Amino acid sequence: MEKQKTLAGSFSLSGKGLHTGLNIEITFRPAEINTGRVIRRVDLEGAPEIPALSEFVKGTERGTVLKKGDASVSTIEHAMAALYALGVDNCLIEVNAPEFPILDGSAIRYVQEIERVGLVEQEANREYYIVKQRQEVTSADGRSRLLLLPDSEFGVDVHIHFDSQVLSNQYASLDNLKDFATEIAASRTFVFVREIEALMAGNLIKGGDLDNALVIYDHLLPQEELDKLCQLMGVERKIAPELGYINNAPIIYPNEPARHKLLDVLGDLSLVGRPIRGRIIATCPGHKINNEMGQKIRKDIKQNESQAPSYDPNRAPVMDVNRIRELLPHRYPFLMVDKIIEVGRDYIVGVKNLTANEEFFQGHFPSEPVMPGVLQVEAMAQVGGLLVLNGLDEPDRYSTYFLKIDNVKFRQKVVPGDTLVFKLRLITELRRGMANMRGLAFVGDTLVCEAEFMAQIVKNK
Structure with missing residues (x-):
C-alpha cells in the first residue's frame, strides 16, 4: 500500500478574493499523519479549524463553501484539486479571510508551489475509496449527472453544454493524475x-x-x-x-472551460477525504451536484469503518498454505487460514474459504449450518498471528496466545459457500511481546464480524 504524504515545507500565496474582493494571504503547512486537509481561519478569535470534508459543505453557489460552527470559508476547490492531484494527504491551511484567493482563476500557482517545496512520505498507509459498484447522482431537472464506475485506476471524463454561440459542447478527460499539472491545472474559471x-x-x-x-x-x-x-x-x-x-489573456486550450470543470470536480470530490479509485463521468457538472456525490461517498465511508479488501482469486497469494503451516502450529481441523493476499508493516489480509464439509457445520446446526462466531474470531486471530510471526527471525520458535478479546460484534451469518476475507491492523506498536489488533471480517463487500484483541508472543519451550 502507498504511504500518506505531506508537504516537505511551507509556502504562502496572496491575492484577492473572487467574491469578497478582499486582499487575502494563505499559507500551506505540513501536517501529521491522519490529519487530512484542514483549514484554519487565523483572522478569527481562537483560529477555528474546518476539516476539508464533504459533511461541512454548506454552500455551492459559484464555489464550494465549508462551514463549522461560526467559521466558514469558500472558493476552496482550486487549492483542493491541486493538493488532491499531487498526492498531499495531510496539510494545514491557514487563511486570513472567509475565502481563498482566486489568483489567476486556476490551480496552477498552487501546483507550482507544491512542486517547489516537494512532498515527504509519512509512516502511515494511505486509505483509498474503491468504487465497487455503479453510483449516480442526477440534478432535479435532469441536466447534470455524475456517474461513478469501478475501475482499477482513477480517471475523469467531463462533458459540458451551454446554450451559447461561443461555448456550446465541450469535452475533457484525465486518465492519470500525473498529467494534472500540465493538462488541467492552468485552466481558468x-x-x-x-x-x-x-x-x-x-x-x-x-x-x-x-x-x-x-x-x-x-x-x-x-x-x-x-x-x-x-x-x-x-x-x-x-x-x-x-x-x-474578452479576457486579457487568451485561452490556453480550445476546451479550457471543460478542463476547468474537470478541475472543479477533482476539488469538490477531494472532500471525501480519501483518494478515489474509480472512473468519474460528469455531464454538465457544477459544485452542487459534485458535492452531492461527495456527500454520498462520505456517508458510505463513515458508515463503514473500512471497505472490504479487494480479493482477486487469480492473483498468487503472498503466503500459501505451506508458508502458513511453517508459521502457525495449528493443524486440521483447526487451521482456519487458507492464504494471505496482502501484508504491510502494520496490517495483513487473509482468506478462509468455507465448504459444507467443515466439521463444525455438522453440529452447528444440522438443518441450518452457520459458522460459530467464536471460530470466526479464532480465524481472525490466526491471520493476526501470521502478521506478527512473519516479522520474526525464527518464527517456528514462537507462538501467539489470546490474552483479551473486546468489542466483538457479529453482523451477519457466515454459511457454507462463503469466502471470509479478514483485515487485521495493529492498534499499537508491538511492545514486550504484546500485540494489540483490530480485526474485520467480510463476505463480499459486507462486514460480518469485528473484534479487538490482545495477544502475547511466547517463545516455545
Missing part, C-alpha cells in the same frame, strides 16, 4: 458577460476581473450596457467586440 450584473447584485464576484477568469461574450450588447458592466467591475472600458472571449 469562466463567466458569461450576461451573468455578471446578476452575480454582482447577489454580492458575488467583487474581485472578478479580466485577469482571473475567462469572460465569454456570446450575446451582442449595446456599448452603453458594456460600459455599465465595466464600471461595475472596475475594469477598463471595452469597445463592443465580436462574440468570443
Whole structure:
C-alpha cells in the first residue's frame, strides 16, 4: 500500500478574493499523519479549524463553501484539486479571510508551489475509496449527472453544454493524475458577460476581473450596457467586440472551460477525504451536484469503518498454505487460514474459504449450518498471528496466545459457500511481546464480524 504524504515545507500565496474582493494571504503547512486537509481561519478569535470534508459543505453557489460552527470559508476547490492531484494527504491551511484567493482563476500557482517545496512520505498507509459498484447522482431537472464506475485506476471524463454561440459542447478527460499539472491545472474559471450584473447584485464576484477568469461574450450588447458592466467591475472600458472571449489573456486550450470543470470536480470530490479509485463521468457538472456525490461517498465511508479488501482469486497469494503451516502450529481441523493476499508493516489480509464439509457445520446446526462466531474470531486471530510471526527471525520458535478479546460484534451469518476475507491492523506498536489488533471480517463487500484483541508472543519451550 502507498504511504500518506505531506508537504516537505511551507509556502504562502496572496491575492484577492473572487467574491469578497478582499486582499487575502494563505499559507500551506505540513501536517501529521491522519490529519487530512484542514483549514484554519487565523483572522478569527481562537483560529477555528474546518476539516476539508464533504459533511461541512454548506454552500455551492459559484464555489464550494465549508462551514463549522461560526467559521466558514469558500472558493476552496482550486487549492483542493491541486493538493488532491499531487498526492498531499495531510496539510494545514491557514487563511486570513472567509475565502481563498482566486489568483489567476486556476490551480496552477498552487501546483507550482507544491512542486517547489516537494512532498515527504509519512509512516502511515494511505486509505483509498474503491468504487465497487455503479453510483449516480442526477440534478432535479435532469441536466447534470455524475456517474461513478469501478475501475482499477482513477480517471475523469467531463462533458459540458451551454446554450451559447461561443461555448456550446465541450469535452475533457484525465486518465492519470500525473498529467494534472500540465493538462488541467492552468485552466481558468469562466463567466458569461450576461451573468455578471446578476452575480454582482447577489454580492458575488467583487474581485472578478479580466485577469482571473475567462469572460465569454456570446450575446451582442449595446456599448452603453458594456460600459455599465465595466464600471461595475472596475475594469477598463471595452469597445463592443465580436462574440468570443474578452479576457486579457487568451485561452490556453480550445476546451479550457471543460478542463476547468474537470478541475472543479477533482476539488469538490477531494472532500471525501480519501483518494478515489474509480472512473468519474460528469455531464454538465457544477459544485452542487459534485458535492452531492461527495456527500454520498462520505456517508458510505463513515458508515463503514473500512471497505472490504479487494480479493482477486487469480492473483498468487503472498503466503500459501505451506508458508502458513511453517508459521502457525495449528493443524486440521483447526487451521482456519487458507492464504494471505496482502501484508504491510502494520496490517495483513487473509482468506478462509468455507465448504459444507467443515466439521463444525455438522453440529452447528444440522438443518441450518452457520459458522460459530467464536471460530470466526479464532480465524481472525490466526491471520493476526501470521502478521506478527512473519516479522520474526525464527518464527517456528514462537507462538501467539489470546490474552483479551473486546468489542466483538457479529453482523451477519457466515454459511457454507462463503469466502471470509479478514483485515487485521495493529492498534499499537508491538511492545514486550504484546500485540494489540483490530480485526474485520467480510463476505463480499459486507462486514460480518469485528473484534479487538490482545495477544502475547511466547517463545516455545
